[in-house]
Amino acid sequence: MTEASPRVRERPLSPHLQVWRWHVTMLGSILHRACLMGLYVGALILVGWAVALASGPEAYAVFKSLLGSPLGKLVLFGLTFALFFQLSSVVRHAIWDTGKGFDKKFADTMTIASIVFAAVATVVTWVLAGATGAL
Template sequence: MSKPFPDGAAAEDQTGRFVVQPNGRPRPLSPHMQIWRWHVTMAASILFRVTIGAASVGAILITAWLGAIAFGPDAHAAATDFLSSPLGLLIGFGLTVVLFSFFLNGTRHTINDTGNGLTPKTSNVLSWISVIGPVVLAVAFWAALMGASA
């Protein structure tokens, strides 16, 4: 395996981006994916950022739906037909996952902001809850929603 940096890179670095480990190998001060192992806290962080983009798409859809209401009954009927189609229901389910993700990740961040939940074990548990919890809650919500409409 080749070294990620040429010999002496840390010694010659004037930017402070590298550090020499105790074994003498230069490493970047901020680890990247080739050095840092994958972890659930990383997944929780990345998924939370993805949900922000999905929420933006949801905001556009809600704006379009409100616009359809403003344009009259025919436009509203077309929007309602789309939202009740399989694709519309899938989008609705995805936006429900986004909503629960915001709730659970916001709770996780609030706990962390108080100085709690920062140990590796607690951080892992909170991260797993924020990764898996939105899907579980969305399935339960839609099951109750479909059961109520039957």
């Protein structure tokens, strides 16, 4: 007597990004998570800066040259955007914590405002840093 193979029960799949219709609050949610991960990397860079500073002038010079390279500046630019986006996202979430702002139009507007604020503040910060010779 042969055993029949066990019947596999069809189960629903979890929704995937390709299933959902894209909207701006989805972008805001994904950016929020990505920026948080980036800021964790930024915290590690800050620890590396402190270790290099404590290790002496040679180690600090190496660390400074890494962050001063084009790739290092690109990373710092991204971290600046992540920081400003998180600042604006905290305001958005604080409004939601009051139970307000859940209607589609307001949520979309706040998400767009968060992204625009982060982009503008990042560019202004880097322009000012360049103008003062901090770069």
